[in-house]
Structure formats: C-alpha cells, structure tokens
Amino acid sequence: MCAKVLMLMSLLALQACSHIQPVAAWQKGNLALPEMTFDDDPLERGFKEHTYTSKEASSGGSSVGGGGCGCN
Amino acid sequence: MVHRSAEVAVAAIKQNFNLPELGIALLGAAMSLPCIMLDAQAETAPEKGTLSFKYLNYKERQQVTGQAGNSSGWTDSQSGASAYDDRVRVKATASSVLLPLNSDWSLSGTLVTDSVSGASPAYHTQALSGLKDFRRAMDTSLTRYLPNGKLALGLGYSGENDYISRAVSLLATQASEDKNTTWTAGVGFQRDLINPANQMVVGEKKRGADWLLGVTQVVSMNDIVQFNLGYYNGRGYFSDPYKIYDERPKRREHQTFQARWNHHFSELSGTSRLAYRYYTDTWGIRSHTLDTEWVQRLGSDWRITPQLRLYSQNAARFFVEVDPRIAPFPPSPLPNALHFSEDQRLSAFGAITLGLKVTRQLSLDTSMDVKVEQYGQKAAWKFTGAGSQGLAPFYARSIQVGFTHSF
Numbered sequence: 001m002c003a004k005v006l007m008l009m010s011l012l013a014l015q016a017c018s019h020i021q022p023v024a025a026w027q028k029g030n031l032a033l034p035e036m037t038f039d040d041d042p043l044e045r046g047f048k049e050h051t052y053t054s055k056e057a058s059s060g061g062s063s064v065g066g067g068g069c070g071c072n
Numbered sequence: 073m074v075h076r077s078a079e080v081a082v083a084a085i086k087q088n089f090n091l092p093e094l095g096i097a098l099l100g101a102a103m104s105l106p107c108i109m110l111d112a113q114a115e116t117a118p119e120k121g122t123l124s125f126k127y128l129n130y131k132e133r134q135q136v137t138g139q140a141g142n143s144s145g146w147t148d149s150q151s152g153a154s155a156y157d158d159r160v161r162v163k164a165t166a167s168s169v170l171l172p173l174n175s176d177w178s179l180s181g182t183l184v185t186d187s188v189s190g191a192s193p194a195y196h197t198q199a200l201s202g203l204k205d206f207r208r209a210m211d212t213s214l215t216r217y218l219p220n221g222k223l224a225l226g227l228g229y230s231g232e233n234d235y236i237s238r239a240v241s242l243l244a245t246q247a248s249e250d251k252n253t254t255w256t257a258g259v260g261f262q263r264d265l266i267n268p269a270n271q272m273v274v275g276e277k278k279r280g281a282d283w284l285l286g287v288t289q290v291v292s293m294n295d296i297v298q299f300n301l302g303y304y305n306g307r308g309y310f311s312d313p314y315k316i317y318d319e320r321p322k323r324r325e326h327q328t329f330q331a332r333w334n335h336h337f338s339e340l341s342g343t344s345r346l347a348y349r350y351y352t353d354t355w356g357i358r359s360h361t362l363d364t365e366w367v368q369r370l371g372s373d374w375r376i377t378p379q380l381r382l383y384s385q386n387a388a389r390f391f392v393e394v395d396p397r398i399a400p401f402p403p404s405p406l407p408n409a410l411h412f413s414e415d416q417r418l419s420a421f422g423a424i425t426l427g428l429k430v431t432r433q434l435s436l437d438t439s440m441d442v443k444v445e446q447y448g449q450k451a452a453w454k455f456t457g458a459g460s461q462g463l464a465p466f467y468a469r470s471i472q473v474g475f476t477h478s479f
C-alpha cells in the first residue's frame with residue numbers, strides 16, 4: 001500500500017517536471033549559491049544523520065552507503 | 073571579497089575602454105558570481121581542492137531518576153527541574169579532503185572520531201548503565217566525471233570496541249542536455265560485525281543493502297526541487313545487546329520518500345530550504361520529518377541560518393509499553409511473543425529541533441561556521457495521538473564549529 005502511494009507521488013512529481021520552462025545557463029546565478037544546493041555542508045550532514053539515526057527509529061532518505069554503528 | 077575585486081576590475085575596464093553602462097553592469101554581475109557556478113555547469117572535476125574540518129560537542133539529558141509515572145496518572149515531566157541526569161556526551165571531529173586528480177577524476181576522504189561517554193537506560197527510561205566508547209570511521213570516494221554525469225565509488229569503515237561496519241556504495245548521476253534535470257541512482261551494501269562487551273552475543277552479523285532513485289529539477293531561476301525514493305533491506309542482528317528484554321526481528325526493510333525545495337528570495341537576500349521525508353518499515357514504524365531552514369545573507373561575508381525540524385513516529389509493533397501498575401520495573405513481554413523491545417527509540421513520540429548556524433566567509437577560499445542546536449523528544453509532541461506514555465522526555469544540545477578552505 002505504502003509502496004503504491006510512494007510510486008504515485010513520484011509519478012506525479014515527474015509529471016509536474018515535464019511542464020517546466022527551461023532555465024538557461026546564464027540565469028543560474030542564484031542557483032549556484034551554496035544555500036541553493038542540497039548538500040552544501042557534507043560534514044554537518046554526517047553528524048546530523050549519525051545523531052538522528054541513534055536517537056530515532058528512522059534513517060535514510062537522500063544517500064546510500066552510510067556505515068552502521070552500535071550507537072546506544 | 074568577490075564583489076570588491078569585481079568592482080575594481082570593472083572600474084579599470086571602464087577607464088580604458090569606455091564600454092556602455094549596460095555592458096559594464098552585466099560584466100560586473102557575471103564576475104560577482106561565485107566560481108562554484110562554473111563547476112555546476114560542466115561535469116568536470118572541481119578546479120580546486122577542499123579541506124574541511126568540523127568539531128561537535130553533544131550532550132544529552134533526561135530525567136531518569138524516580139518513577140516515570142505516579143499514582144494519579146501519567147506525567148510527562150517530574151516536578152523539580154534539577155532532577156535531570158546527564159546521559160551520553162559525545163566529542164567528535166570530522167576532517168575531509170576533496171582532491172581533483174585531473175579534469176575527469178576526483179578523490180575524497182573523510183575521517184571521523186567519536187568519543188562517547190555517559191549512560192544509557194537498560195529499558196524504557198530506567199536503570200542507567202554506564203558506557204564509554206571510541207569510534208573511528210573513515211570513508212573514501214573516487215569520482216569519474218562524464219560529459220553529462222558522474223559516477224562515484226565509495227568505501228566506508230566504522231570501528232568501535234564492540235561494533236565494526238564496512239560499506240561500499242556506487243552512485244551515478246545523469247543530467248539532461250540543459251542541465252536542468254538530474255537523475256540520481258545509487259546502491260550501497262553494508263556488513264556489520266557485533267561483539268558486545270557484555271558478551272550477551274558473540275560474533276553476530278548484520279548485512280544490508282540500500283537503493284536510491286532521485287531526480288533534481290531546476291524549476292525557475294530561484295527554485296530547485298528534488299525527489300528521492302529509498303529502499304533498504306537488512307538481515308541479521310538488529311537487537312540491542314545492552315538492553316534487557318530486547319529481541320528484534322532478524323529482518324528489516326524500509327522505504328523512504330523525500331522531497332526538498334529550495335527557493336531564493338533575491339529582494340531579501342534570503343533562501344528558504346524545505347525538506348519532508350516519509351519513512352515506513354517492516355517493523356510497523358512510520359515517521360514524518362519536516363526540516364525547515366532560512367538562510368539569510370548579511371553583506372557579502374555573513375550567513376545566518378535559523379533551523380526548525382519537526383519529527384513524529386509511531387511505535388514498532390513489538391514495542392512493550394510501560395506498565396503503570398509495576399513501573400518503574402520493566403514489564404515482561406507476553407509469554408508467546410517472538411519479538412519485543414523496551415527501547416525508547418522504538419516508542420511513539422515526537423521531536424523538535426531548534427538550531428542556529430552562523431557562517432562567516434573569511435576570504436574567497438576560506439569560511440568558518442558555528443552551529444548550536446537544541447533537541448527535545450516527548451510523547452506529547454507526536455503529530456497525532458498521544459504517544460507512548462510513562463517515558464521521561466529526552467533532551468540534547470549540540471555545538472558545532474567548522475572550517476572550510478579551498479586550495
């Protein structure tokens with residue numbers, strides 16, 4: 001059930017993407033700002049993922065290959 | 073710094089060549105763009121290497137003394153604010169380097185040290201037992217840049233006295249011709265070896281694989297969105313050997329859906345960053361995470377980033393709730409139960425994080441940042457429903473100091 005909802009949400013997201021006006025390279029000044037990227041501070045992300053994984057039941061979302069730990 | 077040098081260059085050009093005003097304005101704007109933009113356009117290795125360092129000081133507290141509930145009903149917190157106990161303290165460092173080898177290849181590596189001390193409850197939020205550990209983790213990644221994408225191979229290792237984890241991953245991205253759409257696909261495998269100090273189990277293993285599929289889309293000059301689907305499949309020892317009554321399934325699968333949206337407000341020199349993640353797994357846990365940040369630029373050198381994170385999860389289906397009739401003693405699992413756990417992290421709760429980060433650009437190539445965060449976890453903060461009763465609220469604060477230099 002959940003997998004179907006996820007698939008549907010993704011398909012809707014993809015559908016939305018196909019109606020977007022293309023942005024030219026010279027219009028991407030603001031998009032190049034570090035705060036407009038999704039991984040501007042990888043070390044902070046590392047600490048964040050590690051801390052939340054050891055205090056909450058959820059993990060994952062935006063990356064693969066993170067090493068495990070015996071965090072109590 | 074960028075703006076100042078650009079202004080000087082433009083002034084010099086204006087003096088010598090007398091270009092029309094519009095052309096000069098455009099040239100000035102182009103020169104003010106950070107060099108990272110060039111990297112974002114072409115899929116080549118970054119022109120500069122990067123050296124980063126971060127220090128983390130993290131401290132938890134929780135009111136674990138006394139009973140979690142009283143005879144007149146459940147309470148979320150006890151009276152008397154001085155009754156909080158220190159729990160786990162962590163002092164961690166992370167150092168990383170990114171080295172472009174040539175225009176097609178780059179190599180990166182990160183080294184993390186984690187010094188952990190303090191105490192953790194043996195069940196629910198009761199019976200603290202001391203712990204002390206030192207963790208070393210390292211990962212390295214080799215990236216090959218292709219005309220419209222890149223391919224990264226990663227290796228990771230994390231070692232503690234009682235837990236060793238090895239990981240390998242492969243991540244591929246492919247961009248459209250105009251670079252407005254980027255597809256991401258990744259796979260990772262982990263192998264863990266568990267040898268707890270109390271020898272509850274010996275040589276236990278855990279294996280897992282995770283998969284990621286994502287798309288990043290430039291929506292406008294000021295909007296970028298990203299959608300990620302994740303899937304994890306793990307087999308082996310998932311129990312916590314330091315807790316009593318803890319027997320978890322030998323198998324866990326989870327699925328995640330994540331959506332992120334960054335929007336830049338030019339007139340305010342500010343950027344909103346919104347992220348939502350839905351998580352569901354075969355243990356019956358579902359969670360929602362909402363992460364919001366506002367990045368405010370002050371002048372060309374300062375960035376101030378307040379952050380608010382909201383989180384909510386329900387309990388694992390084998391979580392054994394506190395029994396008010398016998399608290400603070402641990403309830404025995406049902407006689408025929410195959411799986412059970414009294415770990416607070418598998419209970420139903422909500423959590424709030426408040427954070428503030430300040431970044432100072434020291435020069436074109438060097439920046440420093442400081443971040444403070446306060447985290448709280450309570451049954452009453454669950455988005456819907458009451459959450460697991462009888463557990464003491466949990467708090468943590470952290471301070472991070474970071475430094476980044478390009479060379």
